Amino acid sequence: MTGDSRTTGEIAASTAESPSSPTTPPVGPTPAPAARRRPGGRAVGLVLWVVGGLVLAMTLVRAVPYDGVTPLAQVVGVTPWVVPLALLVAATALVLRRRFLAILCAVALVVQVAWVAPFFVPGQGIEADAQGTLRVLTVNAYFGQADAAAVVRMVRDQEADVLAVVELTADFHDRLESAGLEAVMPHHVDAKVGTGSPGSGLWSKTALTDPDTTEWSTFAMPAATVDVDGTPVRVTAVHPVPPLPEITGVWHQEMADLARRAHDEPLPQVLLGDFNSTYDHASFRAVLGDRFHDATRTAGRGLNLSWPVGERVPTFLDLDHVVVDEGMRVDDLESLVVPGSDHRALAVTVQVAP
Numbered sequence: 418m419t420g421d422s423r424t425t426g427e428i429a430a431s432t433a434e435s436p437s438s439p440t441t442p443p444v445g446p447t448p449a450p451a452a453r454r455r456p457g458g459r460a461v462g463l464v465l466w467v468v469g470g471l472v473l474a475m476t477l478v479r480a481v482p483y484d485g486v487t488p489l490a491q492v493v494g495v496t497p498w499v500v501p502l503a504l505l506v507a508a509t510a511l512v513l514r515r516r517f518l519a520i521l522c523a524v525a526l527v528v529q530v531a532w533v534a535p536f537f538v539p540g541q542g543i544e545a546d547a548q549g550t551l552r553v554l555t556v557n558a559y560f561g562q563a564d565a566a567a568v569v570r571m572v573r574d575q576e577a578d579v580l581a582v583v584e585l586t587a588d589f590h591d592r593l594e595s596a597g598l599e600a601v602m603p604h605h606v607d608a609k610v611g612t613g614s615p616g617s618g619l620w621s622k623t624a625l626t627d628p629d630t631t632e633w634s635t636f637a638m639p640a641a642t643v644d645v646d647g648t649p650v651r652v653t654a655v656h657p658v659p660p661l662p663e664i665t666g667v668w669h670q671e672m673a674d675l676a677r678r679a680h681d682e683p684l685p686q687v688l689l690g691d692f693n694s695t696y697d698h699a700s701f702r703a704v705l706g707d708r709f710h711d712a713t714r715t716a717g718r719g720l721n722l723s724w725p726v727g728e729r730v731p732t733f734l735d736l737d738h739v740v741v742d743e744g745m746r747v748d749d750l751e752s753l754v755v756p757g758s759d760h761r762a763l764a765v766t767v768q769v770a771p
Contacts, residue, residue: 479697
């Protein structure tokens with residue numbers, strides 16, 4: 418029999434080095450426990466912060482009290498659409514344990530909802546047998562490309578008392594008259610029609626007195642007075658230039674001039690047309706001040722999305738408004754499609770003296 422030639426010491430050493438012996442712990446950082454790892458990883462976290470940053474930036478843009486610069490004037494109008502985005506980011510961040518981001522977006526969500534919610538709170542409305550009411554209709558003729566006959570039918574169907582038409586050309590004016598508008602609304606004033614750029618016009622069932630056709634703005638904003646059951650009401654067709662990047666300053670100045678002229682007028686007023694701004698624009702809220710109210714917001718039946726129409730993108734901005742003086746009530750708001758126009762029309766009943 419062959420014996421093991423190793424000494425007792427060598428055998429002991431070999432036994433100590435065998436796999437069954439305890440091993441020395443590896444040198445290096447200890448992996449983080451699985452419970453501490455955030456779901457989604459760094460890439461998802463980065464995307465969340467980018468989208469969350471957009472939510473926070475848009476909230477700050479809406480809070481800025483001055484919008485007469487690019488890009489504020491161009492982007493602030495989409496403020497209502499930040500609400501679902503803020504909700505999505507806040508909920509996702511909470512699920513993925515990005516608590517700080519979730520808190521920031523939750524705060525932004527609360528602020529955004531506070532801005533939008535009044536549009537969905539119904540107003541007082543007008544009693545069925547109320548006196549002293551005025552049915553007004555505003556139409557954007559899209560540089561004269563709208564269907565004039567359809568506009569006249571709309572005037573009849575809506576039983577409108579006053580019609581404001583912006584982006585009014587001489588040709589469109591003639592087509593309105595040919596379609597029979599004069600038979601329904603025999604009284605008319607306009608400004609800057611046929612001078613190379615589109616102007617604006619007012620038509621009325623009753624007399625338009627003390628007309629103001631001063632060309633103080635690019636597209637003109639004529640005004641006149643109508644009698645509503647013994648109350649004189651000043652009506653203005655509103656249309657400042659759009660806040661395109663190259664003319665943002667002009668847009669802001671025309672909005673400021675409109676605000677000054679409106680607040681200087683002592684008579685009760687209704688301003689209607691394409692304001693090229695939404696309620697979220699500080700310039701529009703400056704026109705309102707503490708005297709005027711946006712009929713859409715006062716009625717509380719949701720946002721009146723009026724532009725663009727007939728394009729490849731959905732209608733997503735509320736640019737067309739009826740603005741009423743303090744104490745006036747509104748009801749029966751209707752957003753209407755105008756064939757050939759890139760804006761929806763807006764019809765509103767205004768109670769001048771509740």
